[in-house]
Amino acid sequence: MKVLVANRGEIAVRVIRACREQGLATVAVFSEADREALHVMLADEAYAIGPAPAAESYLSSERILTAAKAARADAVHPGYGFLAENAAFAEACAAAGLAFIGPPPAAIRAMGDKTSARRIARDLSVPTVAGTLEPLAPDADARVAARGIGYPLMLKAARGGGGKGMRLVRQEGELESALRMARNEAAAAFGDSAIYLERYVAEPRHIEIQVLADDHGHVIHLGERECSIQRRHQKLVEECPSPVVDAAMRSRMGEAACRIARAAGYVNAGTVEFLVDAEQNFYFLEMNTRLQVEHPVTEMVTGIDLVREQLRIAAGEPLHVTQADVAWRGAAIECRINAEDPFGGWLPSPGTLTALRAATGPWVRDDSGVYEGYTVPGVYDTLLAKLIVWGADRAAAIDRMARALAEYKVVGVRTTIPILAQIVAHPDFRAGRLSTGFLDRILPAIRTAAGRFRSVAVIAAVLAEYERLGHATIAESVAPRDAWRSSPPLTVWRERTR
Amino acid sequence: MKFAATLGDAVETVEVTGERGRYRVTLGGEVWEVDARLTAQGIYSLLIAGVSHVADVTDRDGACVVDVGDETYVILVEEQTRYVLRTRSGAAGGRAHQTLVAPLPGKITHVAVRPGDTVAAGDTLLVIEAMKMENELRAGAPGTVAEVRVRAGQTVNAGDVLLVID
Numbered sequence: 001m002k003v004l005v006a007n008r009g010e011i012a013v014r015v016i017r018a019c020r021e022q023g024l025a026t027v028a029v030f031s032e033a034d035r036e037a038l039h040v041m042l043a044d045e046a047y048a049i050g051p052a053p054a055a056e057s058y059l060s061s062e063r064i065l066t067a068a069k070a071a072r073a074d075a076v077h078p079g080y081g082f083l084a085e086n087a088a089f090a091e092a093c094a095a096a097g098l099a100f101i102g103p104p105p106a107a108i109r110a111m112g113d114k115t116s117a118r119r120i121a122r123d124l125s126v127p128t129v130a131g132t133l134e135p136l137a138p139d140a141d142a143r144v145a146a147r148g149i150g151y152p153l154m155l156k157a158a159r160g161g162g163g164k165g166m167r168l169v170r171q172e173g174e175l176e177s178a179l180r181m182a183r184n185e186a187a188a189a190f191g192d193s194a195i196y197l198e199r200y201v202a203e204p205r206h207i208e209i210q211v212l213a214d215d216h217g218h219v220i221h222l223g224e225r226e227c228s229i230q231r232r233h234q235k236l237v238e239e240c241p242s243p244v245v246d247a248a249m250r251s252r253m254g255e256a257a258c259r260i261a262r263a264a265g266y267v268n269a270g271t272v273e274f275l276v277d278a279e280q281n282f283y284f285l286e287m288n289t290r291l292q293v294e295h296p297v298t299e300m301v302t303g304i305d306l307v308r309e310q311l312r313i314a315a316g317e318p319l320h321v322t323q324a325d326v327a328w329r330g331a332a333i334e335c336r337i338n339a340e341d342p343f344g345g346w347l348p349s350p351g352t353l354t355a356l357r358a359a360t361g362p363w364v365r366d367d368s369g370v371y372e373g374y375t376v377p378g379v380y381d382t383l384l385a386k387l388i389v390w391g392a393d394r395a396a397a398i399d400r401m402a403r404a405l406a407e408y409k410v411v412g413v414r415t416t417i418p419i420l421a422q423i424v425a426h427p428d429f430r431a432g433r434l435s436t437g438f439l440d441r442i443l444p445a446i447r448t449a450a451g452r453f454r455s456v457a458v459i460a461a462v463l464a465e466y467e468r469l470g471h472a473t474i475a476e477s478v479a480p481r482d483a484w485r486s487s488p489p490l491t492v493w494r495e496r497t498r
Numbered sequence: 499m500k501f502a503a504t505l506g507d508a509v510e511t512v513e514v515t516g517e518r519g520r521y522r523v524t525l526g527g528e529v530w531e532v533d534a535r536l537t538a539q540g541i542y543s544l545l546i547a548g549v550s551h552v553a554d555v556t557d558r559d560g561a562c563v564v565d566v567g568d569e570t571y572v573i574l575v576e577e578q579t580r581y582v583l584r585t586r587s588g589a590a591g592g593r594a595h596q597t598l599v600a601p602l603p604g605k606i607t608h609v610a611v612r613p614g615d616t617v618a619a620g621d622t623l624l625v626i627e628a629m630k631m632e633n634e635l636r637a638g639a640p641g642t643v644a645e646v647r648v649r650a651g652q653t654v655n656a657g658d659v660l661l662v663i664d
Contacts, residue, residue, distance in 0.1 A: 164630065181625070181632045184607060189630060232631075339629075343570060347601050348629035355538035355554075372538075378603045381630050406568070411540035411554050414563075421568040449569040453551070455530075457571040458503050459523050460542050460553035461562035462512045463534050465575040471499055471517070 002027060003101070003311070004068045005039065007079030008058060010369035010385060011291070012039035015077045018307035027071040029064055031057035033377040038369050045071050052379045058082045059191065061089045065096050075099035075314060077307075081189075081381070084290040085112050085159075101314040103289045107264045111287040114158050115196050120263055121284040126256045129275060129283045131198030142179055142197075143172055149199050155179060157186035158194035160286075163233030165189060168200060203435040204275040206230065207242050207282065209257035210298045210306070213266045214313050220323045221254035222302050225271075225294055228434040229423060231346065236416065236439065237423055238294035239333045240301045243394060243432030244280060253282055260287060269295075269310050293336070293386070296367060300332035300390040331397040332390045335405065335424070338382040341414035343448045350378035354412035359404035363390040376413055384415065394432070398424055422446050502581035504574040511578065596641065598661040600654040604628030609650050611661070615643045623661060624648070637663070 004027040005015045016026045016039060028043035033052035040046040047067040050057035057063060059082055068076060076093050078084035078101070087108040093100040102108070111117045115135055121128050131149055135158040136142055146153060146169070155178055157165030165186030167178040179195065187193040210222040226242035227235045245253070257272035264287070271292045273285040295306045304321065312320065339349045356372040368385035370376065376384065389404055391397030405421045423429055426442055435441075449457070503510045513524040516532075523530045533545040544551040554565040561574045576584070608625040611617060617637045625634050641663035648660050 180608075181634075184627070185630075185632055188627070344601075345633070345635075347633060348631065350602060350629065354556075355541050357538065357541070378629060409538075409541055409552065409554060411538070411556055418565065418568055418570055425568070449571050451569075453566040453569045454505070454571065455525060456544060456546065456551045456553060457564040457566050457569070458505070458510055458512060458525060458573060459530065459532055459546065460534070460544060460551075460555050460566065461564050461571070461573040461575050462501050462503055462514060462523065463521060463532065463542070464555045464562060465501060465577075466499060466514045466521075467536075469499070469577070471514075 001025070001075070001315075002044075002071065002073045003075045003077055004029065004064070004071060004073035004098075005043065005077050005079065006058070006064045006083055007077075007081070008034055008037055008039055008369070008380065009383060010367050011079040011081075011293070012037075013042055013369050014367055015079060015307055016042045018305065018311065019077075022308060022311055024311065027067070027073050029058070029067050033379055036374065038371055038374070047071060052377065054082065054380065055191070061086070061092050064089075065092060065098075068093075068096065068098055073098060075101055075311075077101040077310070078290065080288075080290050080293055085288070087112060099314050101268070101310050103264075103266050103268045103270060107266045108289045110264045111266075111270075111289050112159060114156060114160060114286050117260075117264075117286055118284070121260055124256075124259050124263055126260060126284045127282065129198050129201055129285065132196045135194040135196045138193075142175055145197055146172065146175055149197050152200040154198045154200050155182040155195050156198055157182065157190060157192070158196050159190040159192040160186060163230070163235070165195070166233040201275050201277060201283070203437045204228075204277055205242070205244065205434055206235075206273065206285075206436055207245065207253070207276050208271050208273040208288075208292070209253050210292075210295070211257050211261045211266070211270050211272060212306075212309055212313070212319060213261050213268065213270070214319045215267055215316055216318045218319045218322075219258045219261050219266070220319060220321065220326060221257050222298050222304060222306075222326055223250055223328050224253060225292075225297055226434065227294060228436050229429075229438055230436050231439050233436075235294060236336050236338075237333065237420065237429075238297055239331065239394070239397070240297040241328055241331065243434070244276070249280060249282075256282075256284070260284065268313050269306050293383070294334050296365060296386060296388045297332040297334050300365070300388060301328050301330060302326060303329070330390055330392050331394040332388060333397045333401045333424070334386050334388045335401060335420040336383060336416065337385045337387055337408065337410070337420070338416045339376050339384050339413045340382050340416055342416055342419035344414065348378065348382050349414040350376045351413045352376075353384075353410060355409065356411070357407070357409040358385065359387060359407040361404070361407070363400060364404045365389070384410070384413075387420075395430070398430055418448070419446070500578035502576050502578050504576070504581075505571060509581075596639065596663045597659055598623070598663065600626065600656055600658045600660055602626075602628050602656050604633075604654060606648045606650055606652045606654060606660075607632060609646060609648065611643045611646065613643050613646055617641055617643060617663065626654070639663075 002025040005012045019026045026043040028039045028046040029049045049063040083089040087105040090100040090105040152170045155167040167182045169178045183193040205228045213219040225240045227238045229237035271288040274282040276282045352375045358366040365388040389400040501512045521532045535543045542553045564571045604626040610622045644664045645662040
């Protein structure tokens with residue numbers, strides 16, 4: 001049995017590891033930008049699939065199937081993103097005699113069109129957020145549809161996921177530019193620029209339910225993940241369990257999620273996303289027909305290896321656990337370490353990781369796709385690694401995360417580590433007062449430097465320069481610097497922040 | 499050896515002697531015995547009065563970016579003489595114009611200004627698509643657009659000049 005992993009980065013590494021543990025051979029695919037990527041080194045075989053742009057490599061169904069044929073692979077794991085929620089790709093795999101490690105094409109289609117998913121939920125009497133039940137026609141006047149829903153509203157990619165192609169529109173004047181950016185992002189990320197409109201729910205929590213379904217009619221849920229800490233709809237911190245979900249609510253949400261999965265004829269691992277308001281009412285948002293980035297927190301708390309379950313389900317085996325077997329123990333938190341500069345307008349920060357020291361120690365897990373010396377290409381998403389910790393309870397998990405973030409050192413690119421450290425130390429986070437507006441709310445008060453380490457920073461900077469000028473040696477010289485500029489660097493532009 | 503360390507509006511004079519990982523640093527009238535070891539490229543282990551610190555020091559446009567604890571400092575370190583010459587000549591004073599360079603490689607998807615346009619702080623200048631995100635870039639200071647050197651659809655490299663604002 002040989003599995004081709006149609007992805008890159010940390011998720012390709014995650015899947016390869018699960019296959020290795022199961023005794024399955026693995027095949028990596030890589031673009032011209034990824035010859036030196038970690039997944040290529042960890043797989044048993046690796047095939048080039050084209051140029052750096054994803055459209056010509058990781059999004060090319062044809063090139064991936066050619067590689068699968070060359071490698072005589074038996075199955076394809078799509079990871080998340082790229083072709084993971086592409087029904088035509090799942091069909092093409094089946095037509096080529098490959099098992100697609102994911103749901104059947106019909107289920108991907110039903111849920112992949114977010115408006116069709118909303119109709120399914122409505123028919124099952126699962127509450128949904130008000131909005132359009134069809135995508136906006138390309139030539140339609142968006143203003144008319146928007147007026148019917150009212151401002152503020154959300155623009156969402158009908159084929160979307162992972163927060164791409166989503167924009168908040170507060171008033172009509174912002175609609176045109178927001179729609180253009182959402183369409184561009186959706187087209188780039190999903191190859192489909194269709195957008196629909198949804199009423200904006202103020203300060204909601206984003207809570208999702210993990211489901212597992214086999215080919216034998218069993219559908220179970222593995223509880224929730226709270227993913228309310230987001231920036232521009234990109235999740236940054238996720239946890240299991242949610243601080244607001246008790247056993248009764250978990251059971252209600254889980255039951256609703258299983259009903260949706262059943263109605264869609266769902267098989268394999270999937271995630272049903274909900275918005276939860278201040279009164280703990282939940283509303284169906286969408287179903288992601290794939291493994292989620294944040295799946296490890298569920299694994300840490302339930303003890304169930306989701307990728308391993310995916311492989312077993314795809315092999316036609318029945319689920320190894322029943323709903324009654326699923327137990328939640330302790331608390332897990334995940335922090336996404338992205339190559340972005342949180343204090344420099346959150347701009348992506350590609351480049352070479354000149355030094356990398358990941359956090360380790362008790363109950364710390366580092367799901368990484370990079371290594372020291374690796375150059376982060378500027379063409380893909382910014383996720384470098386996911387830092388996951390487990391604790392006997394939420395407070396212990398938070399303390400452990402703070403400890404692990406302090407240990408995690410990445411030099412050469414800017415990362416989200418400093419902002420993650422501030423998030424987990426924030427009193428509102430510790431108290432579980434979370435909402436999708438959390439980050440925007442706390443950012444204005446966050447300072448890059450509170451002054452506690454000012455003298456240490458000055459000493460370190462001066463010693464680095466002293467040494468560079470050759471007045472002493474420490475162990476080895478630092479990287480050569482650019483010529484001094486005649487004035488301090490100035491940032492005259494920064495990314496839009498709400 | 500004397501240095502001037504500039505942090506925002508503040509300037510600190512710092513004197514350093516020593517070698518091979520053992521230094522004496524005079525900062526703000528205090529003398530510190532510092533044991534500093536470069537443990538990996540850019541990662542320093544510092545022992546200062548028995549306290550262990552780990553500081554990441556990287557270069558950004560000639561300034562040091564120092565990450566220590568959960569704090570980040572941008573520090574321009576100059577040899578004292580060089581600093582004095584620069585500040586006496588007034589180079590740090592009024593800027594004739596601001597040159598906007600691409601902070602990373604990407605594709606320009608939208609240019610919102612034309613030469614001659616007056617921009618206020620916060621105005622959208624252009625949109626750059628990089629690493630799968632559309633990044634809307636806004637002016638940090640007011641001015642008049644002198645030159646626009648890019649078009650929508652154009653691919654740019656990090657460091658390319660995009661706009662000049664007077």
